[in-house]
Amino acid sequence: MAILKLIGETGPPLSFNADPGANLLDVLTRNGIEIYAPCGGNGTCGKCRIRTRNQGIVLACQHTITGDEEIILPSALEASILEFQHNHTFKYPVNPGECTQLSESPYGVAIDIGTTTIVLYFFDFSRESLVYISSILNPQQKYGADVISRINHCIQDAGGLATLHSELIRAINHQIRRFLSEHGLEEKDIVKVTFTGNTTMLHFLLKEDARSIAFAPYQPGFTQEQHRTGAELELASHNHAFIKVLPSISGYVGADIVAGLAALKPEDQIKTYLFIDLGTNGELALVTPDRHLCCATAAGPAFEAANISCGMAAVKGAISGYTEKGYQTIADVPPLGLCGSGLMDVISVLLDAGSISPTGELEQDFVIAPAADSGSGEAIRLTPADVRELQLAKAAVAAGISILLKSAGIDAASVDAVYLAGGFGNYIKKESAIRTGLLDQSFFEKIFPIGNASGTGALVALKSADFDSRVNSVLEQMQYIELSSDPDFITEYAMNMSF
Numbered sequence: 001m002a003i004l005k006l007i008g009e010t011g012p013p014l015s016f017n018a019d020p021g022a023n024l025l026d027v028l029t030r031n032g033i034e035i036y037a038p039c040g041g042n043g044t045c046g047k048c049r050i051r052t053r054n055q056g057i058v059l060a061c062q063h064t065i066t067g068d069e070e071i072i073l074p075s076a077l078e079a080s081i082l083e084f085q086h087n088h089t090f091k092y093p094v095n096p097g098e099c100t101q102l103s104e105s106p107y108g109v110a111i112d113i114g115t116t117t118i119v120l121y122f123f124d125f126s127r128e129s130l131v132y133i134s135s136i137l138n139p140q141q142k143y144g145a146d147v148i149s150r151i152n153h154c155i156q157d158a159g160g161l162a163t164l165h166s167e168l169i170r171a172i173n174h175q176i177r178r179f180l181s182e183h184g185l186e187e188k189d190i191v192k193v194t195f196t197g198n199t200t201m202l203h204f205l206l207k208e209d210a211r212s213i214a215f216a217p218y219q220p221g222f223t224q225e226q227h228r229t230g231a232e233l234e235l236a237s238h239n240h241a242f243i244k245v246l247p248s249i250s251g252y253v254g255a256d257i258v259a260g261l262a263a264l265k266p267e268d269q270i271k272t273y274l275f276i277d278l279g280t281n282g283e284l285a286l287v288t289p290d291r292h293l294c295c296a297t298a299a300g301p302a303f304e305a306a307n308i309s310c311g312m313a314a315v316k317g318a319i320s321g322y323t324e325k326g327y328q329t330i331a332d333v334p335p336l337g338l339c340g341s342g343l344m345d346v347i348s349v350l351l352d353a354g355s356i357s358p359t360g361e362l363e364q365d366f367v368i369a370p371a372a373d374s375g376s377g378e379a380i381r382l383t384p385a386d387v388r389e390l391q392l393a394k395a396a397v398a399a400g401i402s403i404l405l406k407s408a409g410i411d412a413a414s415v416d417a418v419y420l421a422g423g424f425g426n427y428i429k430k431e432s433a434i435r436t437g438l439l440d441q442s443f444f445e446k447i448f449p450i451g452n453a454s455g456t457g458a459l460v461a462l463k464s465a466d467f468d469s470r471v472n473s474v475l476e477q478m479q480y481i482e483l484s485s486d487p488d489f490i491t492e493y494a495m496n497m498s499f
């Protein structure tokens with residue numbers, strides 16, 4: 001008999017017995033634990049994912065219990081994001097192309113390469129089922145938190161590009177090989193791989209020179225869709241596997257935005273919407289019935305808390321929420337640091353209390369969690385420099401939104417929906433986004449977190465070649481605005497600086 005320990009958002013952990021060999025979704029459902037499973041456990045929707053202590057993210061409907069397991073249940077918010085994603089994603093019949101003839105058990109992998117995190121979705125083409133999702137930290141982080149630091153590494157070190165490329169391939173291959181060995185498969189069974197990510201990451205992936213992205217006019221080496229074979233990219237796959245790298249728009253509006261926008265299916269009544277991806281950079285798009293506009297803001301990694309003194313990614317132990325009553329951490333464990341949403345909350349509370357002035361002055365460090373309470377034994381604090389970091393980032397994003405609205409000739413009130421993509425969007429409180437001035441007050445009722453839109457797009461592209469026409473229509477309609485050469489940007493930036 002195996003023991004399942006369930007850790008939820010609230011209340012003490014629950015434990016119950018389960019037979020080894022039983023299906024996890026069945027066991028959870030039988031014990032009254034509701035997991036969002038819109039495809040009825042067929043493994044096609046990918047929405048029943050939960051986190052296990054030993055194996056990371058698994059699909060409950062595809063997971064067999066083999067022994068004792070600790071399971072972190074999705075929060076109500078995460079469940080609602082998954083539901084939203086499911087209902088607002090274009091659906092196509094599975095039609096991956098001729099590559100499935102390369103193996104009798106053909107599998108594919110959709111990979112979203114973020115500056116901070118890499119997510120891999122493993123898809124079984126025979127059963128038309130998503131079988132596994134893995135998420136790892138980008139191993140290039142040791143060369144810098146943001147794309148500019150990593151490009152600088154390539155400028156300063158002649159072998160830098162080769163190093164960044166091989167770090168990526170090694171990490172991806174490690175995940176693929178782990179999946180193959182756990183599922184009794186061979187490398188030749190991986191017949192298709194799709195990639196999304198920001199433009200710089202995709203240059204590193206293909207070992208293409210990315211240096212021009214760092215300097216005006218920020219032209220990338222390529223933006224068009226790229227094709228390779230498994231052998232050319234030295235992937236742990238069939239030598240002739242079809243490798244597809246989705247297209248980008250510019251040096252700072254990458255395939256992550258193209259894929260996310262193409263996969264997003266807003267409700268019929270939504271005619272005008274903003275798509276905001278606040279990852280290591282801030283990428284923004286505005287879609288109206290007449291214009292499709294996009295831009296990128298040099299927001300820096302403040303929203304992922306990379307340059308914050310006690311900052312950390314939105315993973316277990318991060319303070320992800322804060323009120324005057326105290327903090328909440330991800331997975332409800334003692335705090336280890338502060339992620340982007342926690343940072344926004346703390347600053348909002350201190351603004352309301354008058355401890356941070358409207359111009360952003362904080363007189364001394366504010367202790368969020370004393371050393372005695374923290375998981376690391378060190379106090380978690382907010383410094384005046386942290387406040388400044390967020391202030392610059394939020395001003396850049398708010399100015400970018402203003403420029404998009406002005407260019408489209410509309411005001412904020414005309415926007416029907418604001419879709420927040422990326423991990424930061426999952427946890428951010430609308431109140432804090434508005435209190436800090438990141439988003440306009442009029443957006444309050446219109447904000448929808450949509451999770452990893454880029455990963456969703458990569459998966460749709462893996463499953464179906466029919467998605468190409470959606471991607472092409474995004475590319476054809478989207479007009480890129482280079483903020484650094486927009487005459488109004490500096491004024492808008494300065495006007496959005498105060499809280």
Ligand code: FES
Pocket residue numbers: 036037038039040041042043044045046047048049059060061062130
């Ligand atoms: S319920 Fe759809 S993938 Fe598990």
